[in-house]
Amino acid sequence: MSHQVTIEPTGETIEVGEDQTVLDAALRAGVYLPHACVHGLCGTCKVEVLEGEVDHGDASPFALMDMERAEGMSLTCTATPLSDLVVEADIEVDDDARSIPVRDFAATVTRIEAFTPRIIGIFLAVDKDTIDFQAGQYINLHVPGVDKPRAFSIASSPSDSGTIELNVCLVPGGEATTWLHANLEIGDRLEFSGPYGRFFVRISHPEAMLFLAGGSGLSSPKSMIIEMLERGTSHEITLVYGARTEGDLYYRELFEELAAKHANFTYVPALSDEPDSSGWSGHRGFVDAVAAQLFDGRFAGMKAYICGPPPMVDACVSTLMKGRLFERDMYMENFFDQSSTDTRVKSPLFKSI
Amino acid sequence: MANRINMRDRYKHMTRLGWETSYQPMEKVFPYDRYEGIKVNDWNEWEDPFRMTMDSYWKYQGEKEKKLYAIMDAFSQSNGHLNISDARYVNALKLFLQGVSPLEYQAHRGFARQGRHFTGEGARVACQMQSLDELRHVQTQVHGMSQYNKFFDGFHEFPWWHDRVWYLSVPKSFFDDANSAGPFEFMVAIGFSFEYVLTNLLFVPFMSGAAYNGDMSTVTFGFSAQSDEARHMTLGLQAMQFMLEQHEDNVPIVQRWIDKWLWRGYKVLSLVSAMMDYMLPESPMSWKEAWEMYFEENGGALFNDLARYGITVPSYAEICAKEKDHLSHQVWGILYNHTAAAAMHTWVPDDAKMNWLSEKYPDTFDKYYRPRFEYWRDQEEAGNRYYSQTLPLVCQTCQIPMGFTEIEDPTLVAYRTTEYSGDKYHFCSDPCMKIFTDEPEKFCQAWMPPQQIFQGNCGGEGLPAVLEHYKFNLGADNMDYAGSPDETNWNKWKGLDGAGDGQVKAS
Numbered sequence: 001m002s003h004q005v006t007i008e009p010t011g012e013t014i015e016v017g018e019d020q021t022v023l024d025a026a027l028r029a030g031v032y033l034p035h036a037c038v039h040g041l042c043g044t045c046k047v048e049v050l051e052g053e054v055d056h057g058d059a060s061p062f063a064l065m066d067m068e069r070a071e072g073m074s075l076t077c078t079a080t081p082l083s084d085l086v087v088e089a090d091i092e093v094d095d096d097a098r099s100i101p102v103r104d105f106a107a108t109v110t111r112i113e114a115f116t117p118r119i120i121g122i123f124l125a126v127d128k129d130t131i132d133f134q135a136g137q138y139i140n141l142h143v144p145g146v147d148k149p150r151a152f153s154i155a156s157s158p159s160d161s162g163t164i165e166l167n168v169c170l171v172p173g174g175e176a177t178t179w180l181h182a183n184l185e186i187g188d189r190l191e192f193s194g195p196y197g198r199f200f201v202r203i204s205h206p207e208a209m210l211f212l213a214g215g216s217g218l219s220s221p222k223s224m225i226i227e228m229l230e231r232g233t234s235h236e237i238t239l240v241y242g243a244r245t246e247g248d249l250y251y252r253e254l255f256e257e258l259a260a261k262h263a264n265f266t267y268v269p270a271l272s273d274e275p276d277s278s279g280w281s282g283h284r285g286f287v288d289a290v291a292a293q294l295f296d297g298r299f300a301g302m303k304a305y306i307c308g309p310p311p312m313v314d315a316c317v318s319t320l321m322k323g324r325l326f327e328r329d330m331y332m333e334n335f336f337d338q339s340s341t342d343t344r345v346k347s348p349l350f351k352s353i
Numbered sequence: 354m355a356n357r358i359n360m361r362d363r364y365k366h367m368t369r370l371g372w373e374t375s376y377q378p379m380e381k382v383f384p385y386d387r388y389e390g391i392k393v394n395d396w397n398e399w400e401d402p403f404r405m406t407m408d409s410y411w412k413y414q415g416e417k418e419k420k421l422y423a424i425m426d427a428f429s430q431s432n433g434h435l436n437i438s439d440a441r442y443v444n445a446l447k448l449f450l451q452g453v454s455p456l457e458y459q460a461h462r463g464f465a466r467q468g469r470h471f472t473g474e475g476a477r478v479a480c481q482m483q484s485l486d487e488l489r490h491v492q493t494q495v496h497g498m499s500q501y502n503k504f505f506d507g508f509h510e511f512p513w514w515h516d517r518v519w520y521l522s523v524p525k526s527f528f529d530d531a532n533s534a535g536p537f538e539f540m541v542a543i544g545f546s547f548e549y550v551l552t553n554l555l556f557v558p559f560m561s562g563a564a565y566n567g568d569m570s571t572v573t574f575g576f577s578a579q580s581d582e583a584r585h586m587t588l589g590l591q592a593m594q595f596m597l598e599q600h601e602d603n604v605p606i607v608q609r610w611i612d613k614w615l616w617r618g619y620k621v622l623s624l625v626s627a628m629m630d631y632m633l634p635e636s637p638m639s640w641k642e643a644w645e646m647y648f649e650e651n652g653g654a655l656f657n658d659l660a661r662y663g664i665t666v667p668s669y670a671e672i673c674a675k676e677k678d679h680l681s682h683q684v685w686g687i688l689y690n691h692t693a694a695a696a697m698h699t700w701v702p703d704d705a706k707m708n709w710l711s712e713k714y715p716d717t718f719d720k721y722y723r724p725r726f727e728y729w730r731d732q733e734e735a736g737n738r739y740y741s742q743t744l745p746l747v748c749q750t751c752q753i754p755m756g757f758t759e760i761e762d763p764t765l766v767a768y769r770t771t772e773y774s775g776d777k778y779h780f781c782s783d784p785c786m787k788i789f790t791d792e793p794e795k796f797c798q799a800w801m802p803p804q805q806i807f808q809g810n811c812g813g814e815g816l817p818a819v820l821e822h823y824k825f826n827l828g829a830d831n832m833d834y835a836g837s838p839d840e841t842n843w844n845k846w847k848g849l850d851g852a853g854d855g856q857v858k859a860s
Binding site: 008036048060092318326347 | 359360361398412413416417420576577579580582583584586587590594598601651654655657658659660661662663
């Protein structure tokens with residue numbers, strides 16, 4: 001039987017499976033908790049259990065002492081819940097994060113649009129209801145015939161609360177995206193749950209914002225930027241969007257119009273594989289290289305938001321760090337497939353890069 | 354939950370130790386964290402990874418002590434030393450108490466000093482707590498091993514030995530170098546290189562060696578210390594990240610320190626390599642396997658991440674990768690040759706151990722080292738056990754006798770020489786020489802045991818005078834295990850015969 005675990009002080013709630021440790025479930029759900037040894041030996045992951053019962057598992061008596069057990073402390077790397085829990089972890093509260101409970105929704109497909117040869121837009125009308133979410137969050141969509149739900153970022157603005165827009169890129173061999181591209185029709189019924197994730201804009205900080213996006217990673221930045229501009233933000237905002245060729249660019253007119261209307265918004269499409277012979281007069285190269293050109297390789301004093309395929313994210317992180325922007329000012333969309341197991345040896349140098 | 358203060362705020366309110374000084378300018382109150390060239394824009398970006406308040410620190414450590422001492426008492430009352438695999442194992446503990454525990458004390462002093470001298474309060478609080486941890490470690494180690502001191506030789510004068518005996522100048526000079534550096538270099542030397550990158554290669558071999566050889570007292574100490582160790586590792590990483598993020602001019606300085614200190618630590622660990630492969634009757638893993646797992650794999654992942662800051666893997670990683678097949682064998686050979694002047698015992702590995710070594714080192718052991726050990730065994734059996742009667746030339750940087758070979762030719766001993774200010778200096782390897790030539794004015798002052806003996810500062814002329822100065826019980830603390838009082842006693846306690854022939858047999 002699985003249990004709900006609420007993590008204070010952020011108030012996020014995660015589902016922890018039978019025999020699963022709290023830490024494992026949290027990391028898989030994209031919720032960062034401090035940790036180091038992951039074997040109950042060091043005590044880095046110590047939390048206070050405010051409500052509910054846990055099995056401490058193999059926690060070392062030196063890392064979690066009797067006195068601490070009596071005081072309700074526990075190690076998330078070995079603890080499995082025996083009931084629903086509320087735990088308090090040593091993590092930062094972010095004033096810009098909203099805590100919105102996850103709900104289940106049913107919706108009807110109202111529109112399907114082919115944006116590029118590989119990306120379609122799916123527009124869903126939520127049944128007799130509205131959905132509250134923070135720009136940058138994602139939903140878990142149940143795709144007919146596919147075992148587990150799949151995560152898709154919401155591309156529409158939260159102001160349009162009756163509609164959810166998803167940008168779905170066709171993944172070669174991907175069961176869910178193949179089905180959606182081939183079989184989905186207007187009028188179809190779909191179920192999803194959400195909103196999930198802690199990817200959001202740090203609007204209370206005055207720093208200029210740099211959005212680096214590639215492929216269908218445009219979804220979250222689109223939602224975030226539209227919402228901010230709708231609200232008349234004064235932040236300097238730059239969006240560098242990477243695609244292979246001109247035919248792979250989408251929402252170009254939308255962003256060009258926004259840029260024309262708002263002096264504080266700059267839109268920079270960057271093409272990495274556009275034939276030299278074409279008439280393209282814009283930027284050429286990968287997102288990170290174009291961003292480095294735009295800012296002379298210096299990013300200190302900005303806040304960066306990165307969304308896209310892992311190699312692009314990785315290249316962007318390297319370029320930003322080279323330009324003296326570090327983890328505390330970088331935000332990435334991380335959604336973890338429940339089944340994903342990354343077996344690479346990781347160093348604890350970075351929390352979420 | 355609305356009125357509850359969360360963990361972070363609670364911590365903040367409990368640890369306000371920073372203020373702008375007014376009677377004296379800040380740079381006069383904190384004069385030492387500037388001269389190394391590390392540029393700091395904002396000390397507030399240093400996060401204290403310990404996040405523990407003093408009141409809870411005492412409470413936690415107090416309970417850890419209670420548990421540990423309960424087990425050590427039980428170990429002592431039940432004569433736990435009789436349950437170890439073999440008395441040869443005790444030599445690993447002698448090496449630990451003589452060579453490693455005094456480093457914990459040195460770390461205590463070093464972190465106490467940085468805990469005074471960093472301008473940032475986060476750094477100060479973290480260093481002060483680590484300083485207390487290190488003091489606890491040395492105390493519990495001394496207590497834990499005092500049980501062995503009642504029954505075995507080679508423990509009784511460990512602090513005196515640490516400051517004087519030739520092979521112990523290897524770890525001692527390493528820490529003297531760190532403690533005489535500035536606060537930021539100390540953090541790279543000890544906090545990062547030693548506590549973070551290399552600690553698993555030091556601690557895990559000793560503790561898993563203890564577990565494999567039935568030494569529950571040391572295992573329990575290991576668990577007790579490991580619960581502090583993760584905090585120390587986090588502090589090392591934090592210090593590193595802080596320097597790299599504060600200013601780009603810091604990057605080349607930090608790179609030079611990483612290059613220096615990983616090599617310095619690696620050379621100290623060569624003693625551990627011999628312990629793992631030769632001293633443990635039951636071996637959990639070989640040095641080579643440990644190096645691959647803890648340095649190549651885990652360290653590799655770390656350097657992949659550090660690359661984003663512009664930090665690169667030290668250029669000599671290649672040398673270490675090739676040397677892992679040779680290191681422990683060469684060091685054991687050095688100890689075997691000079692054990693007349695060492696407060697521990699050595700022996701030629703028996704057939705079972707040599708077969709294990711062949712299996713773990715298929716490319717090198719049978720080719721280069723087995724013939725050597727078999728020759729030494731033949732000589733021993735013929736009554737010709739030879740103990741070196743002369744003083745070895747030791748490397749000016751790592752202070753290990755010059756017995757390491759060229760990487761491309763394991764039969765040729767490596768010699769490097771340079772001149773500074775009219776004097777000649779000798780080195781075991783290119784990286785050791787590079788460290789000297791970067792700071793010759795520091796390393797030319799190193800306290801070199803053979804030179805000190807020749808200058809008459811260690812008791813007089815000749816080996817007997819020096820050993821007396823060392824306060825060795827001759828024929829008990831030193832020489833081979835075979836024929837030692839340790840062996841005789843062990844066989845008596847365990848009802849074994851064969852005292853004196855060097856092999857323990859069930860009677």
